[in-house]
Amino acid sequence: MSLDSLQQQPLVETERFDLRPVQMSDTGLLEHYCSDERVARMTPTIPHPLPPGAVEAMVDRVTAVERDEDVWVMDASKTGSAEVMGAITLKRMDRNQSEVAYWVAPQFWNTGTASQAVEALIGANPMGNDTIFASVFQDNPASARVLVNCGFEYIGDAEAFCVSRNAKVPTWTYIKKLT
Numbered sequence: 001m002s003l004d005s006l007q008q009q010p011l012v013e014t015e016r017f018d019l020r021p022v023q024m025s026d027t028g029l030l031e032h033y034c035s036d037e038r039v040a041r042m043t044p045t046i047p048h049p050l051p052p053g054a055v056e057a058m059v060d061r062v063t064a065v066e067r068d069e070d071v072w073v074m075d076a077s078k079t080g081s082a083e084v085m086g087a088i089t090l091k092r093m094d095r096n097q098s099e100v101a102y103w104v105a106p107q108f109w110n111t112g113t114a115s116q117a118v119e120a121l122i123g124a125n126p127m128g129n130d131t132i133f134a135s136v137f138q139d140n141p142a143s144a145r146v147l148v149n150c151g152f153e154y155i156g157d158a159e160a161f162c163v164s165r166n167a168k169v170p171t172w173t174y175i176k177k178l179t
Contacts (some may be wrong), residue, residue, distance in 0.1 A: 009070050012124045014116050017076035019124075020086060026073055029084035031055040033105040040164035043103055043142045048164035051070050069091045070126070074104070074117050082108075087116045090127055097131045102143075114146045122176065124151060130179045135160060135171040144172055152176045 012019035013155050022030075033039055034055060037066040040048035045052065069092065086104035093099060100121065100153040122132060134152060136143040137160075148154070153175035159168045 009072070010124065010155070012072065012120050012128050014120045016079055017074050017077060017081070017085065017113070017115060019117060019120055020057055020074035020075050022062060022071045022073050022087065023048055024056070026084050027055045027059055028086070030073075033086070036106060037164065038106055041162065042082065042137060042143065043164070044100070044160045044162050046164060048150065050121070073122070074113060085096050085113055086117070090121065090122055092127065093133070097133065098127055098129045098131055099133045109142070114143070115149050118146055120152045122178070125178060130177065132176045132178065135173045137162070139169040147174045150176070
C-alpha cells in the first residue's frame with residue numbers, strides 16, 4: 001500500500017450523518033464520550049478512567065501518514081444534530097482484510113446510528129478490502145445485532161483484553177466477505 005493511499009481517507013456520506021476523518025478539533029467531544037464508563041467497557045482499548053491526553057494521542061496516531069488504522073467520526077451537524085455521535089474504525093490487516101470497530105455515544109443508542117455507520121463504511125469500502133472482520137464483547141448483544149443486520153456472519157468465540165475492565169472478556173467474532 002502506498003503512502004498516498006494512506007493519506008487519503010474519504011468522507012462517507014449518509015442521509016443522517018457523515019463519516020469524516022477524525023480531527024484534533026473533535027478531542028473535546030471524543031473525550032467527553034470516551035470518559036463515559038458505559039462506552040469504555042464495551043471497547044477493548046478505551047481506558048476508564050480516561051487519562052489526560054489519551055484522546056489527543058489517539059488523534060495524533062490515527063492522523064499520522066504512516067498508520068494502520070483509519071478513524072471516522074459520525075458527524076450529524078449537516079442535519080442539525082451533534083458534530084460527534086461516535087466513531088468507527090477500520091484497522092488494516094494482511095491479505096487485503098480489515099477489522100471494523102465502532103462505538104456510539106449513549107444518547108444515540110437505539111437510534112440505528114451504529115447500523116447506518118457500519119453499512120455506509122462497508123458500502124464505501126475505502127480500503128478496497130476483500131474481507132472485513134469484527135468482534136464484540138458477549139455482554140454487548142446490541143453490537144452483535146448491528147453486525148448481523150449488516151450482513152456479517154458469526155464465525156466463533158474468542159476473547160479480548162479490555163483495558164477499562166483490566167480483564168479478558170469473551171467475544172463473538174464475525175466476518176463479511178466483500179468479493
